[in-house]
Amino acid sequence: MNRRRIPEGFPWVLPSLLVLLALSIYPLIYSVKLAAADRGNFTRLFTDRLFLTASIQTIVLTIAALAIEFFLGLALALLVDSLARGRMFFRTALLIPMLLPPVVAAVAWRLIYNPQFGVLNGTLRWLGFHTAHLTWTSGESSALASVILVDVWEWTPFLFLLLSAGLQAIPPEPLEAARVDGAGAWRIFRDVTLPLLKPTIVLALLLRAMDLVRIFDQIFILTQGGPGTATETVSLYIYRTAFRFSNFGYAAAMSFVLLAATMLFSRGLLRAMRAR
Amino acid sequence: MLELTGITKRFGAREAVCAVSLSACAGEFVVLLGPSGCGKTTLMRIIAGLETPDEGTIRLCEQDITRRDPRERDIAMVFQSYALYPHMTIDQNIGYPLRVRKRPAAEIEAAVKNVAARLGLSGLLANLPRQLSGGERQRVALARAIIRRPKAFLMDEPLSNLDARLRVEMRAELKHLQHELKIVTIYVTHDQAEAMTLAHRIAVMRDGKIQQYDTPANVYHRPVNTFVAQFVGSPSMNLIPHGSVILGVRPEDVQLSASAQTDASPGRIYVTEEMGNETIVVVRDGSSQITARCPAGARFEFDSPVWYRFKPGKVHRFDSSGTRIQE
Numbered sequence: 371m372n373r374r375r376i377p378e379g380f381p382w383v384l385p386s387l388l389v390l391l392a393l394s395i396y397p398l399i400y401s402v403k404l405a406a407a408d409r410g411n412f413t414r415l416f417t418d419r420l421f422l423t424a425s426i427q428t429i430v431l432t433i434a435a436l437a438i439e440f441f442l443g444l445a446l447a448l449l450v451d452s453l454a455r456g457r458m459f460f461r462t463a464l465l466i467p468m469l470l471p472p473v474v475a476a477v478a479w480r481l482i483y484n485p486q487f488g489v490l491n492g493t494l495r496w497l498g499f500h501t502a503h504l505t506w507t508s509g510e511s512s513a514l515a516s517v518i519l520v521d522v523w524e525w526t527p528f529l530f531l532l533l534s535a536g537l538q539a540i541p542p543e544p545l546e547a548a549r550v551d552g553a554g555a556w557r558i559f560r561d562v563t564l565p566l567l568k569p570t571i572v573l574a575l576l577l578r579a580m581d582l583v584r585i586f587d588q589i590f591i592l593t594q595g596g597p598g599t600a601t602e603t604v605s606l607y608i609y610r611t612a613f614r615f616s617n618f619g620y621a622a623a624m625s626f627v628l629l630a631a632t633m634l635f636s637r638g639l640l641r642a643m644r645a646r
Numbered sequence: 647m648l649e650l651t652g653i654t655k656r657f658g659a660r661e662a663v664c665a666v667s668l669s670a671c672a673g674e675f676v677v678l679l680g681p682s683g684c685g686k687t688t689l690m691r692i693i694a695g696l697e698t699p700d701e702g703t704i705r706l707c708e709q710d711i712t713r714r715d716p717r718e719r720d721i722a723m724v725f726q727s728y729a730l731y732p733h734m735t736i737d738q739n740i741g742y743p744l745r746v747r748k749r750p751a752a753e754i755e756a757a758v759k760n761v762a763a764r765l766g767l768s769g770l771l772a773n774l775p776r777q778l779s780g781g782e783r784q785r786v787a788l789a790r791a792i793i794r795r796p797k798a799f800l801m802d803e804p805l806s807n808l809d810a811r812l813r814v815e816m817r818a819e820l821k822h823l824q825h826e827l828k829i830v831t832i833y834v835t836h837d838q839a840e841a842m843t844l845a846h847r848i849a850v851m852r853d854g855k856i857q858q859y860d861t862p863a864n865v866y867h868r869p870v871n872t873f874v875a876q877f878v879g880s881p882s883m884n885l886i887p888h889g890s891v892i893l894g895v896r897p898e899d900v901q902l903s904a905s906a907q908t909d910a911s912p913g914r915i916y917v918t919e920e921m922g923n924e925t926i927v928v929v930r931d932g933s934s935q936i937t938a939r940c941p942a943g944a945r946f947e948f949d950s951p952v953w954y955r956f957k958p959g960k961v962h963r964f965d966s967s968g969t970r971i972q973e
């Protein structure tokens with residue numbers, strides 16, 4: 371007889387299993403139920419202009435912030451790695467933005483960006499610039515860029531930290547061999563450092579990208595998605611739909627689209643990185 | 647051609663290389679021989695430009711290269727730890743020095759095929775380094791160095807991880823190759839047989855200092871001190887304290903006989919080792935041991951009495967500090 375037995379350790383994992391069921395699995399099933407209750411929830415996605423705008427802005431924000439943070443983080447990591455001394459100091463100093471609670475950082479930036487009383491325009495005025503047209507987060511065209519700048523400020527240290535650790539883990543011998551083989555700094559970077567750093571790069575981009583597509587707190591505090599819809603993102607729109615307009619079904623449907631898009635994007639990134 | 651003058655390198659308080667002066671002529675094969683930790687690798691890294699000496703100068707082809715970047719020295723090096731590029735195939739590893747120099751793809755491919763065939767790597771070109779054994783990796787490192795025609799070769803124990811048979815084969819291959827290319831080569835080893843067979847000149851090192859720099863024959867037949875005397879030659883030279891001097895006799899200069907002889911000293915057989923082409927016999931005389939090299943077929947029983955004597959004119963004399971006493 372092939373009777374399936376309950377594994378011996380089952381009673382021990384039962385409590386965590388119950389918690390998981392209650393807090394993760396049940397809400398997931400419930401949200402599927404919510405979204406599927408009305409088929410209109412999914413068809414509406416295709417005609418909703420605001421959802422389209424929010425999606426495009428989320429993509430723009432993710433790609434722009436990711437690119438800037440990555441290149442800045444890599445440049446800083448290479449710079450600090452090449453220092454003869456003071457590495458520890460820079461490594462610690464550069465982490466400060468990351469140590470602030472995101473909400474505190476966002477509130478601080480809202481004050482900094484204030485066109486009349488903010489430090490940013492104040493400094494520019496002091497330097498002799500005209501600041502009347504510099505409205506930062508309250509300008510239609512500059513709001514998204516301002517949000518990106520805050521994210522760059524806050525999260526570049528994270529990429530710097532990961533890439534720094536990756537650089538340190540590269541064994542010195544292949545780099546020395548390349549020097550003796552006649553490679554200059556750029557060739558060594560391109561032919562040896564970068565390929566050996568690739569696993570770290572993939573990990574860093576993936577972690578950061580997954581965080582960026584569901585960006586919420588900075589925007590919520592800085593602009594609330596405005597002015598108009600200039601900084602509306604998918605997560606903000608979902609929040610509004612669910613908790614302002616109490617349309618939980620439609621919000622759940624959008625969440626699934628966001629989840630699917632994130633997974634597809636991550637897979638794409640992993641594929642692209644593995645191929646080379 | 648290659649000239650080191652007063653090279654000193656300190657790591658903290660420790661002197662890894664100590665006032666080393668050494669010169670090699672064009673096309674010469676120089677072997678650095680010494681026990682591990684004596685500073686051989688450090689000296690190689692200084693010549694390659696991976697370390698800066700604290701004192702001294704390096705000249706290559708009449709130019710001072712002491713402060714020059716490695717890439718501008720035009721020296722090829724085989725690293726003791728192979729230092730292959732882990733993400734590149736063997737093919738790409740070997741061809742890398744040529745690719746950096748922007749040679750045409752067809753030329754690189756032909757050159758890679760050629761050296762790979764020479765070193766028995768032809769079947770492995772598509773593999774990654776981690777798929778290879780230690781010996782194979784070492785040959786890849788060698789191939790990567792000899793694919794171009796540098797001003798000098800540096801080889802840091804390039805055969806140490808090969809099995810005995812392959813090591814002897816590659817030794818011959820290397821010697822012929824170096825003769826063909828006529829490029830000055832500094833070769834590091836702790837294996838005295840390798841040093842004897844390959845070198846035009848051997849530099850014997852100990853604790854960062856060069857003890858003797860001379861032809862293999864002179865290092866073997868006229869060692870400057872007891873360290874060189876014992877390090878070169880296998881089995882080692884017998885050193886027998888004799889009053890205020892130390893006598894040194896090579897095992898092949900010890901003659902044994904089973905019966906009492908005039909001018910021979912008595913001892914007892916401690917052990918015999920049949921090598922096939924010869925027999926190594928260890929004789930005990932009181933507290934000292936004397937090793938003798940005998941023709942194949944020499945038979946002695948354990949603990950049987952034996953008489954030994956040294957061939958006249960073949961006895962080296964060292965003073966109590968170990969320095970050779972000139973006759």
Ligand SMILES: Nc1ncnc2c1ncn2[C@@H]1O[C@H](COP(=O)(O)OP(=O)(O)O)[C@@H](O)[C@H]1O
Nearest residue numbers: 657661662680681682683684685686687688689
């Ligand atoms: N980077 C380093 N830092 C400190 N000590 C070192 C370093 N490299 C080598 N040494 C020391 O220098 C001595 C010589 O080392 P090495 O040149 O590797 O010897 P060998 O190659 O002859 O075995 C050793 O005692 C070693 O511990």
Ligand SMILES: [Mg+2]
Nearest residue numbers: 686687726802
């Ligand atoms: Mg060494």
